[in-house]
Amino acid sequence: MQNKKSQKSRRKYDVSFKQEVVNMIAAGRSVADIARSLGIGENIIYRWRRQALGSTNATLSEPVPPSQVSLSEHLALQKQLRELEMERDILKKALGIFSRSQ
Template sequence: MQLKNKPINRRKYDATFKADVLKMIANGQSVAYVAQALGISEALIYKWKQRTKGEEKHHSSGQASEMLIENQRLLQRINQLETEREILKKALAIISRQT
């Protein structure tokens, strides 16, 4: 008996379809029900769910670090402006005395 090397046809699902499936689960449908209704495996749904969680974690941690960098930049700018303000106040006091 000879086995033929037959390519496995894998279906590809777009991001919208995946998001809709995950919304169905988030709205209370069981993974088993959604998988059976749509003709996809439960394992695939769980895989999409895990990937989405991982992306959310990565995205939120990236936002936090960006915010920390921005806060640091803004604090430096505040210090610079406060220094400039003090210099201008002293200059104004000197000019006021001379007139």
Template sequence: MKGKSTGAKRRKYDASFKDEVLKMIHNGRPVSEVAQSLGIGENLIYKWKSRTNSSQQPAIVGKGDNAGSPEDQQALLKRIRELETERDILKKALGIFSRQT
């Protein structure tokens, strides 16, 4: 038996649409609100978000040719990784210290 035939087709989203959705999330809008307003599933947005976070080189937003040299971009990426590590450590410490004993 081959795959199920439910009659519903999968919708495909282009990269620019995904980027716009992720920008909305990054700007503070709740995932549930964005998903409902666009008619897409929350899980799909979380999947896009995790794929973006797990990529080796996050996109650096720049203004055309003024985005900086590759060395500047590498330095920014290194600083981003350092800040993310510091944030994760602080989150863990907060969890440890806020435990009720």
């Protein structure tokens, strides 16, 4: 039997603290960096993030909206990027042709 004094007590974190940590992840900070700076385990942070996204028993009050762009928006932006790159390349060629002829 173990003595109660030798057992580690679990730390309790309030909902606002958990939400703040999840917001740090959404802002782009890595889980490892957050865990080091706050002195808590990475697994706990991953669990809070999973709970905030609603994939398990949600203990956080509000799920954090994903900061990523939807797939359709992503595809539209890729298409626009390709078109702009093509226009840029055409203008570069035209500039080279006109600068040689003068």
